[in-house]
Amino acid sequence: MGIADRWGLRAWLSAPGSLSKRLAATGRRYEVQVLRQTVAPLRLQERAALGLPPRGLTVVREVLLRVDGVPLVWARSAVHGDSLKGPWKAVNGLGSRPLGHLLYDDPRIHRSELRPRRVTRHGATWLQMAAQWREATGEDPPAMMQWSRNSVFTRHGKQLRVMELFVPDVALRDPGPIRRKTRARR
Template identity: 65%
Template structure:
């Protein structure tokens, strides 16, 4: 994937606010397909982004965001396990509702700057996403699906990292503006 693909996804990589709300405007039916939610060991990037110690457990939620049945985004959210009994306890009961329901309706939640990132083709995150994508959709993830963004949401002293990996099909759509 060259620079042209990053340029074609630039608006999505930088779009503020709720990705779910932007995606929902692209079609008739928006859905969140939960792939996994559970406790796992920390990953280095998540640990660094969340300012966590070298050891511990993370609660992870991995989903595919679909519009009219078409999978367009693979997303992973992670937070320290202790935060699910405190500021982020509502994450446990989220189910198939978008994470946006928790993040954008609470004035006490603050978001870091969006950080675009190209995933390594053979990196752990990419390989993990490929496996889940294939199992959930019955098709292989596009080799061009390498551009992601991440940010950290803070509430009550606890952080939640969200990473979103974009399908190249989004390049043909504009994210548009959201009303507050």
């Protein structure tokens, strides 16, 4: 991950907890811009991560995460349609609320290890992101926007995959210490 280190992205690619909270701590206004939420085919990495059969509906949500109006992260989440009737049904009603609110407020949800990955500029993920970025911002995405992290969240045996692709300039933002919400013991 040498290039990611040079840009200072390692801390962002490996940070535990909610990316939404971490980003929000770097500015005054945090927002989620929904670019697309639809039924779509899974990509090879998604299918492998979710261990899904070759058929079935998959719901994909793609968003831009902005701080003070500046887009910093393009994210894609994917969940098998069967899971939307069960443990992941709240994904359908998220709208522009952060997915992190759903993922980190439920102690029954478990997250896999974070997997950093360099996205190629000619691959389907980068091309999809670039088209949506241009439509949402009127500009090309940063050429060096190639580092992502992937993880899978599991609840009641059903999985949701999240991939987050970072603008290199996010490394210039320091969220400071992130305060974690403590849960009351019963």
